[in-house]
Amino acid sequence: MTVSERYPITGRTRNPSPFLVLAIFLVLGGLAGTVSAAQQLTMGSAQIGSGDIQSVTLTLDKADAGLSGYTFVVIIGDPAIARIESWTPPTWADMTQNGTLPAAAMNAKAAALTVTRVPAGSRNIPLGTATIRGLSPGTTAISVSLTRLEDNNGDEYIPSTTVADGTITVTGSPATATVTPLALPGQANLPEDPLGAGMDHDVNGDGSVSFSDVSLYFSNFEWIQANEPVALFDYNKNGIIDFGDIVALNEMV
Numbered sequence: 001m002t003v004s005e006r007y008p009i010t011g012r013t014r015n016p017s018p019f020l021v022l023a024i025f026l027v028l029g030g031l032a033g034t035v036s037a038a039q040q041l042t043m044g045s046a047q048i049g050s051g052d053i054q055s056v057t058l059t060l061d062k063a064d065a066g067l068s069g070y071t072f073v074v075i076i077g078d079p080a081i082a083r084i085e086s087w088t089p090p091t092w093a094d095m096t097q098n099g100t101l102p103a104a105a106m107n108a109k110a111a112a113l114t115v116t117r118v119p120a121g122s123r124n125i126p127l128g129t130a131t132i133r134g135l136s137p138g139t140t141a142i143s144v145s146l147t148r149l150e151d152n153n154g155d156e157y158i159p160s161t162t163v164a165d166g167t168i169t170v171t172g173s174p175a176t177a178t179v180t181p182l183a184l185p186g187q188a189n190l191p192e193d194p195l196g197a198g199m200d201h202d203v204n205g206d207g208s209v210s211f212s213d214v215s216l217y218f219s220n221f222e223w224i225q226a227n228e229p230v231a232l233f234d235y236n237k238n239g240i241i242d243f244g245d246i247v248a249l250n251e252m253v
Contacts, residue, residue, distance in 0.1 A: 039063070039157055041127070041149075043074075043142055043166035048134035050172045053085055058127040058144060066152030067118035067125060069093075069111035073147070074130055078140035079104030079239035082168045086131040092117040102133065102230065103240045115152040134170035135239060142166040179229035184220050191232070200232045201252050214250045221246070 044056035058074070060067065076082050084106050089096035093110035094117065108128060112118055118125055132142070143165040149157040181191040181200050189205025203213040217224065217233075224233055225241045233241055235248035 038160040038162055039149075040162050040164060041144060041146070042164040043144055045142075045166040045168065046132060047169045047171060048082065048132060050134050050136060050170055053131050053133045055088075055129050055131050056142065056166055056168075057129045060125045060127055060149075061123065063118055063122045063125055063151065063157075064120060065155065066115055066120040066122065067092075067112065068115070068150045068152050068154065069109070070127060070149045071107070071109045071147040072149075073105055073107050073145040075105045075143045075145060076132075076140060076168065077143065078138065079135075080237075081136055081138040081140040081170050082132050082134050082142075083239045084130050085133045088129040088131070090126045090128055092125070100225065104238065106130075118152075120152065132168055134168070134172075137170050137172060139167060139169045142168050179231055181229060181232050182227055184216060185223060187216070191228075193232075195252070198231075199235055201235065201249060203249075209249075209252050211250075211253050214246060214253060217249055218246055 040061045042059050042061065044058070046054040046056050048054045074084060074087075076084060083102050083104050085102045087098045087101060087106060087108060089098070089108070089110050092112055094113040095111045097107075097109045099105075099107040110128070130142070144163050146158050146161065146163065149161060151157060183190050183205070184203060187204055191200035192202040192205050192207065193200050194202050194207060194209060201209045201213065203216045206212075221241075221243075228241070230239070230241055234245060235252075236242075236244040238244065
């Protein structure tokens, strides 16, 4: 008996077993399930009265491989409408750092020293909270520019992470509360406004605006940032105390 007689070829293709099809489907489905979907970073929104403050939190929806740290920049779109007054880092971070505040934009950095701080599979992870002060009526975006967002293996989440910006809406009239300057260290007189500009260009309070005011501002730059009302010393009107104010003051001399 020949092989062909013992195992006749019928020319028909046998249909696969339904059980085999089901098994293949389950295997492929399981493999697909191992591919992580994109993460989303969401910045909160707020409605604030002029001169008031309110907090917004930045949240990562999930960290399938945990989270070890981040660096990013938080940015207020229109610094005339609102500014970042303070920043509270997340409780899971063992090491944190952020830029000088108040400001319209701020760098933030945080790191966890152990993988148990934000373990794999974590959900709705807070990355920090910004306290926002409303300055004048209007609406502006509060956005995040990511630099690094790493899992517990040191791999980057950024290529697959989307960012949802928040919105800050400031209502009402600009705050009209009286603000009073402090005498700078070593000075007997309060700063004054001899130009009638609504800002204290006469930093040493001697009745005139001169280069000595520029020099005094520069020497006490950090102290002014920490202690003086921004509205009185923000000569370039960008919502913060910065070196641009020294330039603007020098141009008044």
